[in-house]
Amino acid sequence: MKIIRSPQAMTAWSENLRRQGVTIGFVPTMGALHDGHRELIRAARLRCDALVVSIFVNPTQFGPQEDLAKYPRPISRDRALCRKEGVDVCFEPTAEAMYPNGFQTMVTLPTIARRWEGEIRPHHFSGVATVVTKLCGIVRPQVALFGQKDFQQSVLVRQLVKDLNLSIEVVVHPTVREADGLAMSSRNVYLSQEDRKRAVTLYKSLRAGAEVIRRGVTDGKAVQSAMAYVLKKEPAMTIDYLAVCDPSTLEPLCDVTSRVVLLGAVRIGSVRLIDNLLVALPRRSFK
Numbered sequence: 001m002k003i004i005r006s007p008q009a010m011t012a013w014s015e016n017l018r019r020q021g022v023t024i025g026f027v028p029t030m031g032a033l034h035d036g037h038r039e040l041i042r043a044a045r046l047r048c049d050a051l052v053v054s055i056f057v058n059p060t061q062f063g064p065q066e067d068l069a070k071y072p073r074p075i076s077r078d079r080a081l082c083r084k085e086g087v088d089v090c091f092e093p094t095a096e097a098m099y100p101n102g103f104q105t106m107v108t109l110p111t112i113a114r115r116w117e118g119e120i121r122p123h124h125f126s127g128v129a130t131v132v133t134k135l136c137g138i139v140r141p142q143v144a145l146f147g148q149k150d151f152q153q154s155v156l157v158r159q160l161v162k163d164l165n166l167s168i169e170v171v172v173h174p175t176v177r178e179a180d181g182l183a184m185s186s187r188n189v190y191l192s193q194e195d196r197k198r199a200v201t202l203y204k205s206l207r208a209g210a211e212v213i214r215r216g217v218t219d220g221k222a223v224q225s226a227m228a229y230v231l232k233k234e235p236a237m238t239i240d241y242l243a244v245c246d247p248s249t250l251e252p253l254c255d256v257t258s259r260v261v262l263l264g265a266v267r268i269g270s271v272r273l274i275d276n277l278l279v280a281l282p283r284r285s286f287k
Contacts, residue, residue, distance in 0.1 A: 014140045022049045026141035030189045031055040032072040036176035036184035046146045054091040061127030143169040151276040195268045205230035206277040218256040220244040240265035
């Protein structure tokens with residue numbers, strides 16, 4: 001496995017392969033890789049001839065009071081996972097290489113980014129959109145994989161690629177979960193043993209919302225209430241938001257008429273967790 005740190009060297013490597021007709025796959029990460037990333041990498045490996053994984057803790061998507069400084073950076077372990085999974089290149093740029101002196105341009109998506117995570121973390125999605133645009137311009141893949149766990153991010157990236165004509169196939173891979181249902185996340189390592197047991201309540205709340213939809217409840221507020229009821233039984237958890245949304249626009253829905261996404265974000269102490277479920281309204285049978 002090759003380790004590349006220079007953006008210019010990364011582009012040169014990719015362009016050389018593209019001229020030979022090689023299909024390049026790309027999995028952008030911030031490191032601290034876990035089995036969720038492993039599944040992304042394996043799914044990408046099936047879709048391409050050569051695979052690049054980026055490991056870059058992007059400073060522009062962290063707010064002033066967020067956990068940039070303490071974000072886990074186990075680079076040796078990350079490289080070992082990538083090597084074992086057959087990754088061809090680990091792209092590991094520095095912040096100075098990505099944002100050199102004089103850097104001014106930021107990418108914004110005001111409609112998609114204004115709600116949910118965007119409201120709680122106002123700097124986040126501009127940083128995500130900017131770094132994804134830069135990374136895709138540097139790596140130049142034909143296909144890029146993202147995880148469904150960060151659902152709003154995946155919607156943003158699809159819109160970004162469409163609007164900027166990036167000629168990249170965006171594949172969103174289903175959320176990978178622990179045995180009890182907790183969505184895998186690099187931030188799960190921050191949870192105490194007791195909080196780890198509580199954390200699965202977020203997933204249980206989303207399942208409760210999905211269940212009432214499957215029973216025929218179509219009122220968005222009623223679905224939201226069903227999710228909140230589960231979470232409020234766990235006093236250690238603080239709700240940032242629970243939402244019933246259109247999966248394409250992320251606009252909240254008053255009535256569930258077809259496929260919806262249930263979004264949730266909670267805090268347990270200093271740890272913030274997000275999760276989601278896609279749910280389809282059952283078809284009515286007519287006799």
